[in-house]
Amino acid sequence: MNNKKGLPAGRQAVVLLSGGLDSAVTLSLAKAAGYECFCLVFDYGQRHRKEIAQAKKIAKAAKCQYQVLKINFPWKGSALLDNSKVIRVSAQHGIGKIPNTYVPGRNIIFLSFALSFAEAIGASALYIGAHAQDYSGYPDCRPEFYRAFRKVILTGAKAGKNIEIKTPLINKTKAQIIKVGNALGVNFKLTWSCYKGGEAPCGKCDSCYFRNKGFNDLGLIDPLL
Amino acid sequence: MNNKKGLPAGRQAVVLLSGGLDSAVTLSLAKAAGYECFCLVFDYGQRHRKEIAQAKKIAKAAKCQYQVLKINFPWKGSALLDNSKVIRVSAQHGIGKIPNTYVPGRNIIFLSFALSFAEAIGASALYIGAHAQDYSGYPDCRPEFYRAFRKVILTGAKAGKNIEIKTPLINKTKAQIIKVGNALGVNFKLTWSCYKGGEAPCGKCDSCYFRNKGFNDLGLIDPLL
Numbered sequence: 001m002n003n004k005k006g007l008p009a010g011r012q013a014v015v016l017l018s019g020g021l022d023s024a025v026t027l028s029l030a031k032a033a034g035y036e037c038f039c040l041v042f043d044y045g046q047r048h049r050k051e052i053a054q055a056k057k058i059a060k061a062a063k064c065q066y067q068v069l070k071i072n073f074p075w076k077g078s079a080l081l082d083n084s085k086v087i088r089v090s091a092q093h094g095i096g097k098i099p100n101t102y103v104p105g106r107n108i109i110f111l112s113f114a115l116s117f118a119e120a121i122g123a124s125a126l127y128i129g130a131h132a133q134d135y136s137g138y139p140d141c142r143p144e145f146y147r148a149f150r151k152v153i154l155t156g157a158k159a160g161k162n163i164e165i166k167t168p169l170i171n172k173t174k175a176q177i178i179k180v181g182n183a184l185g186v187n188f189k190l191t192w193s194c195y196k197g198g199e200a201p202c203g204k205c206d207s208c209y210f211r212n213k214g215f216n217d218l219g220l221i222d223p224l225l
Numbered sequence: 226m227n228n229k230k231g232l233p234a235g236r237q238a239v240v241l242l243s244g245g246l247d248s249a250v251t252l253s254l255a256k257a258a259g260y261e262c263f264c265l266v267f268d269y270g271q272r273h274r275k276e277i278a279q280a281k282k283i284a285k286a287a288k289c290q291y292q293v294l295k296i297n298f299p300w301k302g303s304a305l306l307d308n309s310k311v312i313r314v315s316a317q318h319g320i321g322k323i324p325n326t327y328v329p330g331r332n333i334i335f336l337s338f339a340l341s342f343a344e345a346i347g348a349s350a351l352y353i354g355a356h357a358q359d360y361s362g363y364p365d366c367r368p369e370f371y372r373a374f375r376k377v378i379l380t381g382a383k384a385g386k387n388i389e390i391k392t393p394l395i396n397k398t399k400a401q402i403i404k405v406g407n408a409l410g411v412n413f414k415l416t417w418s419c420y421k422g423g424e425a426p427c428g429k430c431d432s433c434y435f436r437n438k439g440f441n442d443l444g445l446i447d448p449l450l
Contacts (some may be wrong), residue, residue: 072294075345105341108381112337116330120300145381152377156333156370 012036012123013166014114017059017066019051021191021211022129022169024058025181029168030127031062032184038121039066040114044106045073048197057190069113073103107140111149111165119159131169131177143170174214182220189223200224237261237348238391239339242284242291244276246416246436247354247394249283250406254393255352256287257409263346264291265339269331270298273422282415294338298328332365336374336390344384356394356402368395399439407445414448425449 013035017023030037039059043052052068059066107130114126130141139145146165154160169177181188193211194201201208201224215222238260242248255262264284268277277293284291332355339351355366364370371390379385394402406413418436419426426433426449440447 067299069297069299071296073341073345074292074294075342103341104344104384105337105382108340108377109334109337112330112334115333116298116328117300119329120298139383139385140381142380145377148373148376148380151373152333152370155367155373156365157330158364159329160364 011125012038012118012121013125013127014118014121014123015039015064015127016110016114016129017041017055018129019053019055019058019191020129020193020207021174021181021188021214022131022177023055024186024188024191025177025184026127026129026169027058027062027064028181028184028186030125030166031064035125035127037062037064037127038117038123039064040110040117041066041068042110042113043068043070044103047195050197051192054190054192058187061187061190067117071109071113075104105140107138107145108149115153115157115163118163119157122159124162125164125166127166127168129169130167131172143167146170173217174210175217178214178218178220187223192224236350237263237346238350238352239343239346239348240264240289240352241335241339241354242266242280243354244279244283244416245354245418245432246399246406246413246439247356247402248280249411249413249416250402250409251352251354251394252283252287252289253406253409253411255350255391256289260350260352262287262289262352263342263348264289265335265342266291266293267335267338268293268295269328272420275422276417279415279417286412286415292342296334296338300329330365332363332370333374340378340382340388343388344382347384349387350389350391352391352393354394355392356397368392371395398442399435400442403439403443403445412448417449 011034013030015023015027015030015037017027017039027037027039039055041052041055041059056066056068107128111126111128117123118126130146146167150165153163153165157163172180178188193207195205195207196202201211203212211222236259238255240248240252240255240262242252242264252262252264264280266277266280266284281291281293332353336351336353342348343351355371371392375390378388378390382388397405403413418432420430420432421427426436428437436447
């Protein structure tokens with residue numbers, strides 16, 4: 001039995017949702033591809049709770065189920081987790097070097113849990129919104145990392161060959177991502193990108209820089225501003 | 226500056242410790258290789274707390290630091306986690322098929338956290354006691370899985386090329402593991418293998434079967450019996 005789009009009924013995907021712009025667009029792409037989406041949101045001791053609250057709102061707006069999973073990194077090691085560290089603004093906004101907001105092994109851990117969730121519910125895809133503009137800085141946003149992780153799934157998971165990793169934004173710029181999101185009706189007002197959790201975005205951190213540049217490149221105004 | 230064994234000072238390893246026989250021997254091998262060992266113990270909702278208590282005792286007996294990390298698998302999916310499921314004893318004791326004690330993605334998640342821990346403390350090795358006798362049943366105990374995970378570390382982690390995965394038991398039988406442990410002075414009385422958490426091992430589950438066979442093959446008596 002196929003659904004309206006000619007895809008097998010019951011095709012399910014686990015979508016990693018952070019509350020940011022990228023993962024919101026990723027969710028809309030997974031839905032557009034005909035998947036029934038189960039969102040996975042991590043509560044990992046990030047500096048502010050705002051992105052978790054926004055992730056829930058994004059999942060609800062998309063009429064998708066979500067699971068908030070608490071995980072601990074008692075060893076810290078990143079400015080995103082350790083409140084004693086100041087978030088460094090890189091001179092070139094993260095191009096070519098690893099920023100101090102890198103959390104050791106974060107995306108590997110996130111994908112591992114997503115895989116576990118996918119196996120448990122019989123999902124056939126994992127969606128993650130990693131993309132090009134990040135991977136100059138964060139090693140776990142590079143395409144070769146996802147190819148290697150796919151091999152881990154194939155060799156180490158019971159449902160291995162049935163689970164694909166989807167990174168639909170991997171080669172897109174922020175402007176292209178925003179354009180796709182607009183076409184799919186993503187409400188960017190629900191998304192939060194700033195590393196700080198204030199009332200309004202700080203406008204200065206790497207994440208604000210790339211978000212602003214994306215909207216500016218399209219001649220649009222960020223609905224959060 | 227080198228230590229007595231001619232190894233660089235400060236060589237540190239993260240050792241996954243379950244409270245079982247295999248990981249206790251793995252820890253002793255890591256110490257024998259000259260590493261300063263940091264044990265990582267997972268509290269993941271397993272059926273009984275006994276293996277966590279034993280893991281702590283094993284770490285203390287080895288004079289090593291340990292970290293107990295609580296992780297959640299809210300989606301269940303394994304007889305080891307879900308108390309409503311009966312642990313199935315496979316007709317051939319797990320040979321050639323995946324037992325229902327398989328926890329989706331468990332070793333992938335464990336390794337991911339170990340990697341994060343290793344990066345945070347600057348360790349150069351991850352030790353895990355996976356071995357041949359398991360890998361006919363559990364896909365995440367196969368050598369090719371560890372080779373694939375090494376590639377994930379190389380491509381996705383900041384400290385990638387500095388961190389090795391060590392699986393010193395991978396091709397050993399249970400009898401060979403026990404022999405190595407005896408040579409290194411492992412106190413097997415501190416180790417717990419039974420899937421049930423009773424006063425004494427049940428003697429019937431797959432884990433008891435392999436443990437008993439190991440001691441029997443060497444003409445030894447398990448100190449727990």
